[in-house]
Amino acid sequence: MKRLFALCFALLLSTAAHARGYAIQHLEPGNWWVGMRHDRVELLVHGPGIAALAPRVAWDGVTVADVARVENPNYLFVTLAIAPTAKPGRLHIDFMDGERIAVRHPWRLDTREAGSAQRRGFDARDAIYLVTPDRFANADTGNDSAAGMFEHADRADPNGRHGGDIAGMRRHLDYIAGLGFTQLWPMPLLENNQPAYSYHGYAITDLYRTDPRLGSNEDVRALSREARRRGIGLVMDVVLNHIGSQHWWLRDPPTRDWINRADAFVETNHRRTTVQDPHAAPADRALFTDGWFVRSMPDLNQRNPHLARYLIQNTLWWIEYAGLSGIREDTFGYADADFLSAWAQAVLEEYPDFAMVGEEWSANPAIVAHWQHGKANPDGHVPHMPGMLDFPLQIALRSALVQPEGWDSGFIGLYETLANDFVYPDPGRLVVFAENHDSSRVLAQLDGDLALWKLAIAYIATTRGTPQFYYGSEVLLRGPKERNDGLLRADMPGGWRGDAADAFSGRGLTPQQRNAQAFVRALFNWRKRTPVLHDGALQHYAPVDGVYVYFRYDATAGKRGKTVMIALNKNAQPTALALGRFGDFIGTDSRARDALDGQPVVLGTSLLLPAKSATLLEIAPADGAQGE
Structure with a gap:
């Protein structure tokens, strides 16, 4: 009876609040954990006129430590201090209009998993399997299209959504483990409610919600747990630089400076050298970091302290919630440099053995090395990123395989690129790869030459660093020679009911496909059990x-x-x-x-x-x- 009365009372308060125009549309994050080093959590609270209210919490060990109001009256930034003695449980935050509760909102404190802070991230002992979730396997046809999502499934469109999902990855974890891979990196799983090209995941419209066409937040956590039982860690693809143009922030931004160049679209110049270049014009440097990646991806201003805290907390939340073993951070150098340092430092303070790798797409090792932890940079930037994607080695490998051998061409380019390891504080923490979701597949570049393809895969499995392999290449997915994202990110054979061939069971594969798959399986399982390939000189x-x-x-x-x-x-x-x-x-x-x-x-x-x-x-x- 008491519980029923409480529910009725809460409903009456909610109805009254709506009458006065008060309602909470977003409160993020919706929970936290007891025992986190990051024990002061800033909540972003969004709703009409919410800044007029005062937050209050009645829960032992939880106090309102700070309240910040910004120029938009529809926002409050509420900092909760969580004592180590706080008890996990469901609580509520009251938003007071004088002495009256105008809005009551639920919140939750959870218990951390045992050993969470000491989790081991991936390193050179591991091998990463990169997946485009929408193109890997469709195990739940019921979520191919979803209510409220602009783009519906159209498998006939190379640039459309094809229906692959988290359930498909869960179904084939044994396959991935059997190939010898110990880490799974899916491209972003978060909501991308964009009208087109939403399948790739990099135009995020809700940073706390899994895209319903892929599954739910709980499905991500289940994927992580099931993968862990098979000796596979889950690597999350994180985007700090930008969001999707349909994110609700664009309709009601907290501050005028929340989005860089919000008044009119200005594209970044993509001149990543300007960050380190002592001769770079300041305007060129600003355009690189503050311009939009593309028209559909507004650029975030991480210099705003509330946004910076939001992004840091969002990363910590996903690590803790989903039990992640690592992060791949997209478009790394495009974001504010000081923020990138603070973000990585905050993650490693919470999880000292965690793994992170940043994307700096440059052929120049000096540009990539600038961002790795331990690098003494002339400009004073102090990086905290443990690892980086080794684009210089990838570019050199692909060039070496197609160039004629000569005094300064062919293998010598690969040899001399590796010789640049002296510029990296820790070259063993780099992630090496021959191809990924943004490059044509190696087999296409080599005009289908299977022997040279095997040579390339053998190289990434045996050089220093952590190898990353792109799904489907083990059964010779090829795609076009020139980059075409929708085609290179092709559907995995057997991932859809009715497929003529099935990579997972081997049914219908050609002798060449079986040969390539067997080679990958033998190579990476051998690497897995050969310690000298992990940490040997x-x-x-x-x-x-x-x-x-x-x-x-x-x-x-x-x-x-x-x-x-x-x-x-x-x-x-x-x-x-x-x-x-x-x-x-x-x-x-x-x-x-x-x-x-x-x-x-x-x-x-x-x-x-x-x-x-x-x-x-x-x-x-x-x-x-x-x-x-």
Whole structure:
């Protein structure tokens, strides 16, 4: 009876509030956790005329520490202080009109999972499987289109929504684990209620809501938990630089400076060098960071302190809520540099062993290195980002495979790019890749040459850093040679009922597809059980006549301990590799076996490398143990 009375009373208050024009349309975040280092949570409260009200909380251990009002009377920023002694539970926040409760809104304090702060992020022991969720698998056809969403499913349109969802990823976690991958990175899962091109996820319209055409927030958490049981961590794709043009902030922004250049669309110049360039014109630097990425993606002003706190808290919320093991941060250098430093620092203060990798799409290692934790920058910027995506190495690898071999072309470009590792504070924390959702697939660039494709995949699996692989390439999804996003992000065969072929079961695959899939499975499972590929040192030899050789070895055991030799032969014919040059690692007493099939390999004065191949050998002295 008391509960019924309380519900009736709350309803009466809500009705009265609406009569006076008071109503809360958004209150974010809607919960927090006891025991967080970040224990002062600033709530963004949005509703008509809400600034006229005063917030009040009656809950042991929770107090209103600060209330900030801005130029828009439809906003309040309410800071709650949460004591370590606070009890988890459902509470409410009253918004007072004098002595009268004008609006009562529910809120919640939760209990953290055991060991949450000590979670291990991904590192070089891992391998990442990148997925475009809308194109991977459709396990729930009931959410292909959703009420209130502008864009409905149209699988016939390469740039439309195809219906892939979180349920599809959950269904195929065993497949991903079986390939040897230990991390799953889906492109953004949050609401993208845009009229077109909404499938890719980078024009977010609600930072606390999963897109209903993919699933729910609870589905994200279930995906994370089920993945973890299979030894797979979940990496979230975070966007700090911009939002979608249909975000409700555009209709009622908290402040005039919430969105950069809000009065008229001005596109960024994409000149990422201006951040570090000592000669850059200030106007060019400002246009890079403050211009809109595209017309449908308004640029956020992270210099606004309330927005900065909102974005930091949103990241912490998702890590804690979804049990994430890592973050990939989109368009990293486009955001305000000081904010990026503060954001990464706040995440690592809460989760010291967490993993984050930023996207700085540049062929210049110095530009990428600027953002990595530990870099001493001439401009005084102090970065806290643990890792970065290794675009310089990706660009060099793809160029090396199509260029003719010469004094300054071909493999030498890849060799010299890796030689630039001295500019990085920690090159082992970089994420290496041959292709992703923004590049044409390697197979297309190589005109379908499967042998060279295998060489490229072998390289990312054996060089330093954490490898990232793009879904579907294991069954030779190709797409066009020139970048076309809708086509390169093709549907995974077997992800839709009625597909002629099924990558997950193997049904209907061609012999070439089966061969490629088996190669990826053998390669990454071998990498998974070979520690020297995770944290071993790397020594490479200058490429000669189309052959590039490097070794991964245990620096603590010396160069004649357990070692992996990688010999990349780009030539169209078998090539005899003289071994005398590699005496640091290969002696007369050394034994070798093929890393993938375990067959013994004779090491004489030379080694015959098959045409267009990656030869992967485990090497040990005659009296030493072979690889794991």
